Amino acid sequence: MQELLARLKTLDPNASLALRVIACFDELVRGGVNTQALLGAAASLSGCVAGYARESGRPMRVSPAGETLEPAPPPTGAHEVDGLQVWLEREGPEQVNDAMILERLALALAIRSGRATTDPLRRLGALLDPEGTGEQRRAAAAKLGLGPRSRYRVASLPLFATWAQHPAMLEDVVPTRFGPMHVVVLPAETTALEARPCGIGAAMRAEDLHRSFATAMVSLRLCAPPEVPVVVADDYGGLVELLAQCSLEQPLLDVEELEDVMRHPWATVTLDALLRSSSVREAGRLANVHHSTMQTRLESIRDALPFDPLDGIGRTRIGLAFLAWRLRHSSVLDLPPPDRR
Amino acid sequence: MDDGSSGRRPPFDPELRAGLAVVGGVFPPTITPDLIGFMRRSYAGPPLEMLLAGRAILTEDRVFPGAGGHELLATVFRPESATGLRPGVLFVHSGGLMFGDRFSGLDRMLEFVEDLGVVLISIEYRLAPEYPDPYPRDDVYAALEWVASRADDLGVRLDRLLIAGASAGGGLAAGAALAARDRGGPRLRGQLLDYPMLDDRGTTRSTHQFDGIGVWDRISNETGWSALLGDARGGPDVSPYAAPARATDLRDLPPAFIDVGSAEIFRDEAVAFADGLWNAGGHAELHVWPGGFHAFDIFAPHTALSRGMIQTRRAWMARLLAD
Numbered sequence: 007m008q009e010l011l012a013r014l015k016t017l018d019p020n021a022s023l024a025l026r027v028i029a030c031f032d033e034l035v036r037g038g039v040n041t042q043a044l045l046g047a048a049a050s051l052s053g054c055v056a057g058y059a060r061e062s063g064r065p066m067r068v069s070p071a072g073e074t075l076e077p078a079p080p081p082t083g084a085h086e087v088d089g090l091q092v093w094l095e096r097e098g099p100e101q102v103n104d105a106m107i108l109e110r111l112a113l114a115l116a117i118r119s120g121r122a123t124t125d126p127l128r129r130l131g132a133l134l135d136p137e138g139t140g141e142q143r144r145a146a147a148a149k150l151g152l153g154p155r156s157r158y159r160v161a162s163l164p165l166f167a168t169w170a171q172h173p174a175m176l177e178d179v180v181p182t183r184f185g186p187m188h189v190v191v192l193p194a195e196t197t198a199l200e201a202r203p204c205g206i207g208a209a210m211r212a213e214d215l216h217r218s219f220a221t222a223m224v225s226l227r228l229c230a231p232p233e234v235p236v237v238v239a240d241d242y243g244g245l246v247e248l249l250a251q252c253s254l255e256q257p258l259l260d261v262e263e264l265e266d267v268m269r270h271p272w273a274t275v276t277l278d279a280l281l282r283s284s285s286v287r288e289a290g291r292l293a294n295v296h297h298s299t300m301q302t303r304l305e306s307i308r309d310a311l312p313f314d315p316l317d318g319i320g321r322t323r324i325g326l327a328f329l330a331w332r333l334r335h336s337s338v339l340d341l342p343p344p345d346r347r
Numbered sequence: 348m349d350d351g352s353s354g355r356r357p358p359f360d361p362e363l364r365a366g367l368a369v370v371g372g373v374f375p376p377t378i379t380p381d382l383i384g385f386m387r388r389s390y391a392g393p394p395l396e397m398l399l400a401g402r403a404i405l406t407e408d409r410v411f412p413g414a415g416g417h418e419l420l421a422t423v424f425r426p427e428s429a430t431g432l433r434p435g436v437l438f439v440h441s442g443g444l445m446f447g448d449r450f451s452g453l454d455r456m457l458e459f460v461e462d463l464g465v466v467l468i469s470i471e472y473r474l475a476p477e478y479p480d481p482y483p484r485d486d487v488y489a490a491l492e493w494v495a496s497r498a499d500d501l502g503v504r505l506d507r508l509l510i511a512g513a514s515a516g517g518g519l520a521a522g523a524a525l526a527a528r529d530r531g532g533p534r535l536r537g538q539l540l541d542y543p544m545l546d547d548r549g550t551t552r553s554t555h556q557f558d559g560i561g562v563w564d565r566i567s568n569e570t571g572w573s574a575l576l577g578d579a580r581g582g583p584d585v586s587p588y589a590a591p592a593r594a595t596d597l598r599d600l601p602p603a604f605i606d607v608g609s610a611e612i613f614r615d616e617a618v619a620f621a622d623g624l625w626n627a628g629g630h631a632e633l634h635v636w637p638g639g640f641h642a643f644d645i646f647a648p649h650t651a652l653s654r655g656m657i658q659t660r661r662a663w664m665a666r667l668l669a670d
């Protein structure tokens with residue numbers, strides 16, 4: 007992997023390789039892999055032999071090709087945590103990700119050997135965990151220096167997001183059902199990040215940031231670069247939080263009917279414009295088409311649906327169905343080709 | 348029928364999933380025609396010096412006549428210690444029919460040169476879409492005839508000549524084995540088909556199970572086959588030498604070794620091809636590696652699954668070719 011990492015860095019100089027190292031060990035821990043596999047990953051990432059020793063038992067060494075080598079005692083200067091030593095047998099100067107690889111390796115080994123159950127370095131995970139208690143989240147927030155009365159937002163990005171600027175901020179990799187996510191905590195006033203794709207969650211108090219995270223994930227999944235590189239939850243308010251709580255894999259009335267409409271190449275732009283305006287003329291201006299074109303499109307939408315999308319409760323139905331359709335068909339978390347980011 | 352669009356699919360092996368988190372971006376899962384240029388840059392084989400570092404292998408570039416006599420390059424890899432004629436392996440590289448070169452994915456093959464003492468011949472066949480069907484398969488077949496006709500000169504034992512290919516190269520290798528049978532061409536000792544690309548029709552369940560994830564999804568496959576076949580893709584007029592899944596007669600073929608991941612689109616066509624060989628009275632060894640994405644042994648060779656795949660493949664090669 008070291009060779010591929012180097013190649014990745016050449017192809018995409020802004021790629022956050024440290025985040026990928028974190029995500030790699032997260033996946034290994036979640037997958038419950040054994041000591042040999044953890045050492046193999048560290049060796050493969052670094053391109054040199056990785057070793058591990060504890061007070062008792064034989065030391066273990068694994069090559070970048072994943073082969074177990076003859077045991078040898080730890081070298082001086084091995085990284086030591088709680089009576090557990092890990093090292094990389096690098097000849098020559100230390101490389102930029104070595105410390106990160108050793109830190110994550112040590113932690114993963116501690117969890118594998120039953121010495122640790124959680125990751126003490128990963129407080130964002132505790133802060134954003136909806137399963138945790140309010141007290142746990144408040145404690146996590148306090149440790150992170152988040153004021154109990156201040157308001158913040160969570161932003162979610164895929165690991166492959168591109169950053170025009172990446173200032174220092176409170177950030178981490180958090181596992182989700184969509185895979186590992188790059189997560190950032192922002193002050194409430196910040197509603198933009200120079201990164202794409204990016205979902206920015208609703209502003210909440212620190213102890214409610216798990217809810218902001220949920221809205222950030224929905225916002226992220228509503229992104230569709232290059233047309234929609236960033237979505238801010240505030241744009242949709244309670245709708246995104248409602249959608250965060252829904253299981254959209256189940257069949258849904260109105261969304262099924264919308265499939266036919268969405269086959270038109272103009273569908274997304276047209277529906278968005280209609281929903282954001284109060285007249286067909288205004289919608290035409292938003293979508294950059296003549297109002298007669300907009301009228302024709304509206305008629306074909308009306309023909310395809312069993313209700314009038316612009317009349318009374320029909321506006322709500324089409325609005326919600328449109329968002330649900332976009333989430334169901336979201337491809338923003340599929341790895342995009344590099345020159346389209 | 349469940350066409351795979353229900354969203355159920357085998358999960359990736361945990362070590363491989365971790366690998367994807369790291370190397371994601373080197374090989375996008377979905378390759379469309381506008382990405383061919385990018386892929387040619389990012390999937391180019393490593394420099395020869397890097398491939399050979401620390402290995403006791405001699406190399407030599409040769410020119411061979413491809414389809415229509417067009418001059419093409421082959422690199423011959425020979426163990427330093429070799430004397431006399433050695434078993435020969437003709438290798439057809441991967442790259443979706445559109446990219447890659449004779450040095451792509453060669454690490455595993457070079458181990459056969461070192462460990463089994465084979466002479467490896469890796470060829471530069473012409474790529475689609477600039478050179479559509481039949482150029483790639485005709486180049487590969489021409490290379491096979493060239494190796495057989497120059498066996499002494501290349502230091503290859505004709506009674507131990509094997510064709511090997513990975514992914515698109517696996518499909519082309521299987522096609523060349525079919526053609527050699529039909530045309531009374533060189534007798535092959537075996538065909539090594541690593542996660543081969545065999546079927547242009549895109550109708551299997553596994554083809555539809557991995558959209559947008561892993562390495563090489565349905566769209567990428569359509570891009571590759573369209574580059575090769577144009578509008579003929581999926582239609583009635585595709586040659587079994589281009590898409591060996593089309594072959595209706597699988598009798599009298601050399602012993603096949605087929606490996607594939609359970610979490611890749613080629614799973615079903617690989618299994619079906621092995622099944623076809625058995626039913627035709629042939630000899631085939633099939634390994635489906637659980638949770639493996641396409642070409643996982645190239646992207647994450649250090650993992651337990653990859654090491655298993657590499658050792659299993661090597662054992663088969665040793666049975667056929669070792670002294």
